[in-house]
Amino acid sequence: MRRGLGGVVDDELRVYGVKGLRVADASIIPTLVAATTQLTVYTIAEKVAAMIKETWERPHGQG
Incomplete structure (x- = not known):
């Protein structure tokens, strides 16, 4: 992980x-x-949901 x-x-x-x-x-x-941030926040939420799903679908020990 890089800061x-x-x-x-x-x-x-x-x-x-x-x-x-x-x-x-x-x-x-x-x-x-x-502009309004509502759509931006929805997009962030969708993206992080996909990231979390991908993490849980990976076999253990691969990330």
């Missing part, structure tokens, strides 16, 4: 230093958006 530049989550939204915790809300958006 980002000033962030608290990695590229799979896992919180650095906390095993088993992901963040899937607007706090991970790196810059301000000029």
